[in-house]
Amino acid sequence: MEGMGLLSWMAWTWQTAGFFVFVFVCLCAMSAWECFGPGGAPRRGVLGLDTTRGDRLFISLLGSAFIFLAWLGFMGTPLWGGLAIAILYAAAVFRWV
């Protein structure tokens, strides 16, 4: 991604740009969800934590990061297994936490 002038010092790659676009899209989707269903759907889940949708997204993203790190540390590449676990984990967090 050379030739981007001011942004070249940031050493962008399409993969990292894709990751940040994904996070940004998640935040936009959460904002849209909040517009259609205000209040954040608070509840007390299986861990005994009071969470809103935003909290659940945060827990999903943070937990997924650690799942990927654990997968890398113990299993190495490729990361498909870690990705599958992270998706299941995020779904579980949104369903039960």
Add this chain to the structure above:
Amino acid sequence: MNKTLNQKAWFFVLPVVALVAFNAVIPLMTVVNFSVQETFGDNVFFWAGVRWFEEVLRSERFHAALLRQLLYTGIILAIEIPLGLAIALAMPRRGPWVSVCLVFMALPLLIPWNVVGSMWNILALPDIGLLGRSLNAIGLEYNYTRQPFAAWFTMVLMDVWHWTSLVVLLCYAGLRSIPDAFYQAAKVDGARAWAVFRYIQLPKLRYVLTIAILLRLMDSFMIYTEVIVLTGGGPGNATTFLSIDLQKIALGQFDLGPAGAMSIIYFLIILFLSWMFYTLMMRNEDRS
């Protein structure tokens, strides 16, 4: 009554969002970009994938630095939080001594970190320092430049001296905000000092203690200046914490890729610990 939904207040948050974007989000994005690439300088980068993450996660050097960091943070939290709380409880609530105590307590916080490191460096020198020479004079073999235990002892002592005041000031502010009516009710019930502490002061201080623990947790994880001035990470690697190790990799060796990967892991650990502490303490608050 229907609530009016007014989202205009969000515009007032925009300056903060812009500020945070420039001083936190953009540098963090850059670190993420560095962490998946290799560079030999001249702003030329080569894709490396998750290789640096794998390398860092399997590196014994990183494991050792992380273990030292966790141990250090655990020790200083275990000392500073109870000690700060005890000092705050012992401080006068009214009268002329309040100002004197507050000024004395605030003094260590006003001293720049590199000066604190230099002060303790001189104080603890085994041949000319007051602390070092005194310890040797009473028969204790103390040399923080050669003995890992002595280096840790000096580091912990320096941190406690520097940062307990912050806990004291936070706890003192929390104690002052408890209305007198609580103490009067306790007196009417004949409550002893321990009962007043356990059932009035401690629950009322929960938010303040959460802040104190979070601040000290994050600060101790970021400790750099004092260590580099006092021990430089030594003797050997005895006081090489994550920040020191990161600095050695990023600036000493100019390995931006591994340093980026390590920074992200470091950031995630701090984020997780802070979130966990906050959530646990807020959950207890809700229950009480």
